[in-house]
Amino acid sequence: MTKDNSMNDKTVFTVDEPDYSLSPYTGVTRKHWIDAGIYLLRGLFENLKSIDDAPVVPRTETEVTYPHLGADEGRLDAEKRAEIFEGLTRTFFIGSVLIHENPEIEIGGINLRDYYSEHILRALTKKDSAEYVSTYEELMAITGSKDPTNCFQQTVETCALVIGLWACREEIWDRYTKEERDAIADFLRGYAHAATVPQNWRLFNMLDMAFLHMEGYEIDEHVMREHAQAILSYYVGDGWFRDGHSFDYYSCWAFNVYAPIWNIWYGYENEPYIAGKFEEASNKLMETYPEFFDGDGYTMMWGRSCIYRFAAVSPFDANFLLKNPGADPGRARRISSGSLLQFLTRDDFLENMVPALGFYKQFTPLVQGYSCAESVYWIGKAFLCLHLPADHPFWTAKENNGDWDKDGVKVTTLDGPALSYSNHPENKTTILRTGKVVKNGSDLHGMWNYSKLSFNSKYPWEASPAEDVESMQYVLTDGTTDEKDRCNVTFWGGEKDGVLYRRQFFNYRLDTECHWFNAVNLADFPVNYGIMRADKLRLFRPDVTITLGAYGFPDDGSTQAIRKEKTAQIVSKITGETKEITAKAIILKGHDSQGKEKQLAMTVYTGFYDLDIVKSSGTNPDSEKSVIIYGKYYKENLYDSSEDYVLISQTITRESHEDFTEDELFPIKEIAFSDKDMTGAYGAVGITLADGVSNKNQHEIDYELLEGRMML
Template structure:
């Protein structure tokens, strides 16, 4: 028997694509908790999961409060599943334990000073911000939406005891912007139920949050990422309905408006089958962004989002993971994406953290007659795309969403990235080809990888690139490794061509001499890259395609040939194929096997283009490349590998800019790639 979730008695009348209806969401929530509660022996046993070695917390040398934090995280984040089940049926039991009684008891213990499992008070710890604040926010978000789950079970005396701890953490120091939402939820809950709070502090947090709204329904986080959806939209919409509408109607209206804006593009972040894209940090939270689908039907006004499409995508994203046996580690969701993987997790995560991925189960708070439950599943706008590709440009966060009707995959093309982090800095992210970790030897998937051959770098005595003759510290060993872009800039879309810039080195190392100007033309099942290299000194460069995982020991099949002045390399595994074609600006095409860099398997293959320029003053070059993907086992057709009918590279464009191109496709479409004033069009 498959050791994973399977949809039993699917309803293909109401849900022709996934078979999932409300009863299946209930069954899935119970299934996931039944696995989790294998770690709970009795009503008195505090839920806790085995510690995972590596960078995540806590580790053997961690202080006691880190262990307390992990235990509280397990309690709060499993309540993401338990709370909705209790809301539907207060008598729900898991493995013989009544959920309502269990969570009432252990949350009371956590908030009551003196108990063995009680949380520390902020004043008992060095003045800083702590994970406890995050979990308070998650808990009180759920209780704002479903207070009947456990809050009504306490006596007034018990509530008064607990409020001491709740209030101290609600009023405590927070960090950055999205964390303010956690304090907002806890403070608002206290005020809603008659407890005194610092109203000025609550208002201050709210004004800070609204200040980060950037447009298109997006908010600035460390950079633009899924937190903008899951926290700034999901948490705050729940806050609106439970508290904000009454106490802060102006702020509530602003949040409502931004949520409506977000819903216009939300479905395009998902593949046709509902697959979520492995993008941005906190990857182990996976489907938490799918929580925006049920939230759409908590808005005051009807959202511009088809309910049947919303449920189809929400269900599909959950099935993407819960139906895979390898997804589970110690009977709970693994710290990774599909499987347990160290490279893609952060040090603020612990074994319990992935339970936040079940945020979509707030859908169980929707009434039975909500459109989310009653509408028939459909594929929304995908049917209209056909074999073409749809493109959505979100200027404010600098994101472009590409949906390939030919393959059913969706892509996120990021444009405002401030640091070299593979969570954000890839050239693009595809729902069905999860990204691979950086390879310091070159050939990194979906990245330009750069290695300096400047003798000043090679010898480790890096002469400042101005005229002083002074030196700066330089690590020659580090310079022997390939590096990825240090930041990505968004330069806009003109005449259906997307322009960005990859900055391969930042000042003080003369960032102006390390620019790759990016121009991208979307075609069915892929992209034509017409990128201008402005790399001022001796260097090597690679451009990698998607990584292909090796399943059951089966390596990718590689094919390589040259035809009509272009170089072609293809790679295939069962159900997936990629092709890379170079027209100009590259020396050769290669493939490389990777170990422990792929999200799905221990081994993988990447095909990539490579070049080496050893002139002291390398010329600018136009690197014209075609990257294609398929989701089947069919052979590549000649016309697929040759979409370009005419390619004209021009030294000086009619606009006066240097080194551009005119491109005519076999379809008859014409494109002009013109980098005129690209440096002045940066937004970051």
């Protein structure tokens, strides 16, 4: 079967005939989700010459992603097979629900049901096919591995496959002959029971086994129970699971999607206790997860695998699989559709008709080596909501925006996963502050993903714009060695009286005890447009320069940098003496790559001797060029009592060019230190704010006993 090679020149998704009566915030309905699924699969099917072509999309990056061209022959062969399998199974997330909706659907002249039916058989059962994936046992032989714990990317994709087969069971699985189903089951059995990775990967094995059991095939129930109890043991509360060491979206788009599916396939009937715990976790997540998204439904760029983007909304759909779902359907659809539009309506989202390897545009600093060009289709998990029938409340409830239309900043702080996120109605932004982070000091990529002081839904994290400057991170330069140290480990101290406490270490070495090395005690709280910081340094040597960057600011060439100053007052709680300092601010006004107005301001008080900007190229996920404001601190003499210990700063943003007021830009009326030198050397720090810039005017910051509250 051949097709017309002409391609639709539409590159940006549009919501045709929006329904604002049902969806007052997005206009998006179930029909538009179907349209969006077709839009995304065009990149595969309109690039194929015929129905016989393998499900591989054009490759735009070859240095980081696999197949790794420098790998040995056996590994390279396995990676090429894995890429084909990813292309097949991850696009099947979307293809399966479209096929169930319309069994005769075609894209690019290719019938989707016929395509997936045939290529699944080629990949799993036809050893003479170039698309044959190989069984687990065959891959062990191909790679020459003798390690019984060795595992392969194919294990991940078998899970996507069985979800797709379930979503369009009548259209594909039930149409296979018994012999074909048996052959597929034989293929799955090896991956289901073989080695896996001891974190979210256990769920892949669990769903493989659950699918086989559901279809009447024998499984090892002891292996199933071992995986399930381990997954349950990763639970930390508030709906979140620890994945390896880290907390990120894998807790949501893996644990809180696969566990509910496992419940209905296997758990409710065979492991009711564990299934009940998974249901409890999903419903607990639904209590606070909506606040993780911003006032426009935007998804935060945070953690690894951010090329999966709006897959972060998939736990909402999965919650509705449960016996007693707790999600608000109108809120769930509003967030899901808002996140969908966040990406699909941009003109840089597609590269060769395929979602780019980045967050918005192509952005290599974001990409991990375990990804290939087809990996982006993990976003297809979001489309599993289409398995919910048209009369389900997810589709019929009116969109609502929760508390976003109310005044004041709303803060959600969860000690288990060490997450604090604040919703700012003034600019519709959500800001995330995280803890319990452990990364190697040389792992820049890991620190960008996890170690930022805060993550912003409207300002995705920026890679290193300079050796001595990072966005939303401290960088320490040792004046003796000129070494640049970044904060790679973050301890969580929790929230007290509205202030969040954490500790970060500069170049914390994981191979030796070094907890007395250079560190900073973090203390911060939200204001209407951003975050105010009062961080206390803990240094062990002199001649140290420290910088703190604001969020990366996209620069379309029109960015203006405006400098302002204002005097501020400091008082000693002991002597009552006062002194004046000069607070400094830089305001950036410009536009993002889509032409939207942006504004960012950073203000510094004590500790920083100056503010400056650095311009960069290729380090911002939104724009090719960017600007970063940063504060500068210098400690010449470790024992000079006149030098500041506390670094007070504020970063605020606005999605317009309307000027910040004087009080918003310089919100502090008074800083009260406990020591007579007014440096913050010891005791609490009191900050009094102007009226109307925060939920409350008085903040008392006390670092004492933080040592006993730190958690990893």
